[in-house]
Amino acid sequence: MNNINVSVSITSHEQWFASYVAKERVKEEGDASPIDLKREHTMSVLDNARRIVENEGFCASLSRACLLAALYHDVGRFEQYLRFHTFRDKESCNHGQLGVRILKKEGRLAEESPLVRKLVQTGVGLHNRFTLPAHIPADAALVTNVVRDADKLDILRVMHEHLNGSSVYNPTVILQQPDDATIAGEGILAAVRERRVAAYTDLRCVNDLRLLLATWFYDLHFTSSHRMFLKNGHALALLRGLPDGTPQAPLRDVLIQELTLADDL
Ligand SMILES: [Fe+2]
Numbered sequence: 053m054n055n056i057n058v059s060v061s062i063t064s065h066e067q068w069f070a071s072y073v074a075k076e077r078v079k080e081e082g083d084a085s086p087i088d089l090k091r092e093h094t095m096s097v098l099d100n101a102r103r104i105v106e107n108e109g110f111c112a113s114l115s116r117a118c119l120l121a122a123l124y125h126d127v128g129r130f131e132q133y134l135r136f137h138t139f140r141d142k143e144s145c146n147h148g149q150l151g152v153r154i155l156k157k158e159g160r161l162a163e164e165s166p167l168v169r170k171l172v173q174t175g176v177g178l179h180n181r182f183t184l185p186a187h188i189p190a191d192a193a194l195v196t197n198v199v200r201d202a203d204k205l206d207i208l209r210v211m212h213e214h215l216n217g218s219s220v221y222n223p224t225v226i227l228q229q230p231d232d233a234t235i236a237g238e239g240i241l242a243a244v245r246e247r248r249v250a251a252y253t254d255l256r257c258v259n260d261l262r263l264l265l266a267t268w269f270y271d272l273h274f275t276s277s278h279r280m281f282l283k284n285g286h287a288l289a290l291l292r293g294l295p296d297g298t299p300q301a302p303l304r305d306v307l308i309q310e311l312t313l314a315d316d317l
Pocket of ligand 1: 125126180
């Protein structure tokens with residue numbers, strides 16, 4: 053494996069991002085904590101993407117595109133929250149596409165090579181799609197999948213911290229799902245039975261969310277992502293927090309067994 057090329061420095065982009073978020077944050081007259089969480093999330097996603105890029109040994113252009121796409125993947129979240137006070141795209145706007153519009157308006161990629169610019173725009177614009185379009189070029193798919201894996205790994209951390217009570221409970225973060233132990237989304241249960249990734253649109257409650265997050269194991273693209281998913285323990289902890297006697301409990305046990313076996317390999 054190669055070490056990351058030392059020429060991959062995105063410091064000026066990181067500085068712009070920090071000042072952009074600070075500028076957006078002062079516009080919020082109510083609860084600004086979701087904005088802080090998204091800023092912290094972004095920096096963690098960037099860290100995860102660095103680890104993937106280092107371990108997978110991509111060339112310099114691809115590495116740079118991956119890091120920039122990770123830094124900018126949620127740049128649309130701040131305007132989305134200011135305008136709609138939710139992170140649910142279907143009730144507001146597509147935050148990936150909004151992010152691309154912001155990058156263009158701000159001229160953030162003007163000094164990048166045409167290849168890097170295109171890859172970053174694609175990665176940001178597609179990172180939140182349930183599935184990628186068919187026939188997407190291999191380099192664009194790779195950049196988008198690095199962002200998607202890095203994003204998933206950190207969303208697991210955020211959700212775990214929220215649902216185990218170690219951070220201030222905020223309904224926006226858990227997508228305003230009710231904490232009702234009697235209900236379940238059939239689509240979520242079916243996805244676990246079929247060992248495939250579950251869809252946000254099938255969520256009905258917090259316990260569904262615990263299962264959904266663990267099914268992301270089936271939607272990671274790199275050896276290093278799988279390793280990080282198993283080693284950081286967030287998915288297993290989320291599953292173990294799912295109570296007995298709920299409709300999700302039998303499928304919780306299926307997933308715990310799957311993840312434990314994978315970790316032993
Ligand atoms: Fe996102």
